[in-house]
Amino acid sequence: MNALQAAISEISGFAVFDGLAKEKIAALCANSTIATCDHRDILFSAGRPALHFGIVLSGAFKLSKPSLNGEDVIVHFSTPGDVVGAFIMAQKAPIFPISATAMGPSRFLKIPKENYLESWVKIPELVFRIQNLLSTRMNILQDQKVMSKAPLSQKVAALLLSLLERNQGPDEMVLPLPLTRKEIAENLGASVESVIRVMSEWSKQGIIETNDQLIRVIKPDRIIEELRDKS
Amino acid sequence: MNALQAAISEISGFAVFDGLAKEKIAALCANSTIATCDHRDILFSAGRPALHFGIVLSGAFKLSKPSLNGEDVIVHFSTPGDVVGAFIMAQKAPIFPISATAMGPSRFLKIPKENYLESWVKIPELVFRIQNLLSTRMNILQDQKVMSKAPLSQKVAALLLSLLERNQGPDEMVLPLPLTRKEIAENLGASVESVIRVMSEWSKQGIIETNDQLIRVIKPDRIIEELRDKS
């Protein structure tokens, strides 16, 4: 359980637990385990019974759902501090509505759902923080929906900016997670080829720069400009 | 406050309050008011300070958000029993992220946000029910996102079926809210003309029938069939 102790120190820095004593956090995370994932490991699958929720410790996970035509659609990118599976608690026999897959080496704290029922929900402040995270996610979804009629370049621009906002790493202008063109396409509901056409144009113009699936934004203003009214 | 008493009887039938005593519900709704709206009345506007949340009593409201090009995008249709504005509670100085507009004559119970902080959050069961409603809404958004690459006819089909599911009225096969083609288009991120082309084809084939913005599904199987894999 030493690793668990370390994890608890780790998560005490996350916004959800801000201001809570370590002992309290430890109690909230009783019986939790740490899942260590490699690239493309599946944390949980859509349709499976959900016995735990949890928090992303490091790395990133993509949350996806199969579509009618068989392809997967990425619904959300989860980065450290994100609570995943918070909605399962409200149901009697909870089922994961989506699948979670690691993007690069990642770690996840698996918390039994009983903990939520027994201790988390008793702390109003905690309920608010969770709702805050969910609210953020709902807003991202809504904002993307609002852009459904916009040209692809604007969608890509909005996605990059939205991911940059979460950035807490050392380099302000590098996206906080490794992202392939395919994943961008799967998230925006576009084809890989179209995404590539948009982004290689930006690369040529020196607006962005990518190596090894890490995307660096060189000229953020140009990306923001992309979102301006083009009519 | 007689009207309020009546409203409380009304909402005691909604899923959120199932099993709660009338007195308790009355306490939860202390200082609430009833907003009576006509068609197209605006209940609240995106960007405005949010001092209350609430529950749809009757009629329906569309929740929308302006897009970059100025047009409004409908993010969600709220029907009786829906909790609207539940996410504002988690913030210090809450702002409505979306606008709510009445679709036909509708009524809404406005509950001060303080109530949530003081009494609602103290009842775990209530927290779960709220999260359940939010979860449903999140799932609808996610499901629509998953369909982003599907042809328009499938999106319309999915929308009709999803609205039929909420149906509690006398006629199983009539959508529970008045819906214009324009609103469908604004919700799906399509143009009115395209929606019309899809739906008039269905009308011709006797699959659906519309009078006065009430849509009746005559042959649900044909709509479901529309969602089958077309590859």
Added chain:
DNA sequence: CGTAGCCTTGAAGGTGATCAATGTTTGTGG
């Protein structure tokens, strides 16, 4: 060293947007 996953580019084709014109219904004020 071969496979798997990702990136890239070009050409062809389609779905749906846009534009324009007209009909219909609803609501409003003189």
Added chain:
DNA sequence: CCACAAACATTGATCACCTTCAAGGCTACG
């Protein structure tokens, strides 16, 4: 009660954006 405006519904023609298909190159990894 009529006239006029506003919102909604409809249909056709044109065009753009993006998808699909095809083919090839690159890198990582067993």
